[in-house]
Amino acid sequence: MNNFMNMKFLNKNMKNLPLPSNINLWWNMGSLLGTCLFIQLITGIFLTFHYNSCTNLAFESIIHISRNVNNGWIIRLIHANGASMFFLIVFLHISRGLFYGSYKLKKTWISGNIILLTLMATAFLGYVLPWGQMSFWGATVITNLLSAIPYLGMDIVNWIWGGFSVDKPTLSRFFSFHFILPFLILLISLIHITLLHEKGSSNPLGINSSQDKISFHPFFSIKDLMSLIFSSFMLLILIFYSPFLLMDPENFIQANSMVTPPHIQPEWYFLFAYAILRSIPNKLGGVIALLMSILIISTLSFSMKSKFQSTINYPINKMILWIIFNSTILLTWIGAQPVSEPYITTSQILTIIYFLQFILLPINTKIWDKFYN
Structure with missing residues (x-):
C-alpha cells in the first residue's frame, strides 16, 4: 500500500514538474x-x-x-x-x-x-x-x-x-x-x-526563468x-x-584471423575519433588524441567562466560551435576513407581545427564578458 502511494506521489510530482516555458x-x-x-x-x-x-x-x-x-x-x-x-x-x-x-x-x-x-x-x-x-x-x-x-x-x-x-x-x-x-x-x-x-533545465535564452515556468x-x-x-x-x-x-559488408563474413579486410573501420559513430587517431603519426599520441577528442567536452565546465549561459549572447561562439560541428562531420567522413592522401593531410588539419576551437571558446567568452562590462 505504501509503495502504491509512493508511486502515485512520484507520478503526480512528474506531471507537475515545473519547466521553463520557452524550451x-x-x-x-x-x-x-x-x-x-x-x-x-x-x-x-x-x-x-x-x-x-x-x-x-x-x-x-x-x-x-x-x-x-x-x-x-x-x-x-x-x-x-x-x-x-x-x-x-x-x-x-x-x-x-x-x-x-x-x-x-x-x-x-x-x-x-x-x-x-x-x-x-x-x-x-x-x-x-x-x-x-x-x-x-x-x-x-x-x-x-x-x-x-x-x-x-x-x-x-x-x-x-x-x-x-x-x-x-x-x-x-x-x-x-x-x-x-x-x-x-x-x-x-x-x-x-x-x-x-x-x-532545473536550462533554456534557450540562458536566463534564470524561475518566475516563468509551466508544468511538464x-x-x-x-x-x-x-x-x-x-x-x-x-x-x-x-x-x-x-x-x-x-x-x-565485411561483417557478413565469418571472422578469419588469416584474412585481413582491405580497410578496417569502426561503426559510423566512432569514425570522427578514429580519424583523429589516424591523423597522429605516433601511436601513443594518437591514443591520447582519441581520448581527448571525447574528454575535452568535459573541460568546458571548468574553462567556460561565462557571464551568460547561452551562446545567443556570444555571436562569435556560435561560429566556433558551428566549426566544431562541421569538423566533426568531416572527420566522420574521412574516418571511412582509406589511409592515403589527401585524406591523411585533411584529417590532420581538421584535428587541429577541432581541438583549437575548444581553446578559442573560453578566450572569446572572456573578451565578450569584458565588452559587456
Whole structure:
C-alpha cells in the first residue's frame, strides 16, 4: 500500500514538474534517449536467450536468430539499428548542450559525459559479438591501442585478450561486459536526471526563468510524444527498407584471423575519433588524441567562466560551435576513407581545427564578458 502511494506521489510530482516555458523541441532528446535505452535493454535481453559466445558458434547463432527464431530478425535489426539511432540522438543532445551552455551545470554535464564514455564502451563491445570479419579485426586493432602504454601496455592487452590474440576468452568477456554495462548506464542516467532536477533545465535564452515556468504535463509531454512517434517512424523506415545500410559488408563474413579486410573501420559513430587517431603519426599520441577528442567536452565546465549561459549572447561562439560541428562531420567522413592522401593531410588539419576551437571558446567568452562590462 505504501509503495502504491509512493508511486502515485512520484507520478503526480512528474506531471507537475515545473519547466521553463520557452524550451523547444531540442529539449526532448533526454526523453528519447531514455526510450532508446529501454528498447536496447529489452531487445538485448531477448537476443541473449539465443546468442552463443563461443567463437565457433557466435556467427551461426546470429544467423539462427535472424532465420529460425520467431521474430528474431526484427529484434536483431531493432537492436543493431537502434544503437545508431541512440548515438545520433546522443550527438544531438550534446550539440544542444554545447550551443545553449548546459556545461554551466557542472555535475549534470560531467555525469552526462560519463554516460557517453560508458555508452561508447558498450557499443564497441557489442560490435564484436557478431564475430564477423570487421568485428574480429576491429577488436584486434582497438584493443592493440593499449599496447602504446609504456612498460605495461602489452601485458594489459594480453590480459584483456585472455591469451595472445583475440579469441574465445575475449569474446566471452566482451559478451559479459556488454550485458552488464547497460545497467550501469541506467544507474548513471538516474543520477544524471536527479542532478538535472536539482537546479532545473536550462533554456534557450540562458536566463534564470524561475518566475516563468509551466508544468511538464500536458505542455511538454505532448512534445515528447510527438518526438517519440517521429523517431520511431524513422527507425521503422530504416529497418524495413534499408536494414543493413549502416552495417559493414565485411561483417557478413565469418571472422578469419588469416584474412585481413582491405580497410578496417569502426561503426559510423566512432569514425570522427578514429580519424583523429589516424591523423597522429605516433601511436601513443594518437591514443591520447582519441581520448581527448571525447574528454575535452568535459573541460568546458571548468574553462567556460561565462557571464551568460547561452551562446545567443556570444555571436562569435556560435561560429566556433558551428566549426566544431562541421569538423566533426568531416572527420566522420574521412574516418571511412582509406589511409592515403589527401585524406591523411585533411584529417590532420581538421584535428587541429577541432581541438583549437575548444581553446578559442573560453578566450572569446572572456573578451565578450569584458565588452559587456
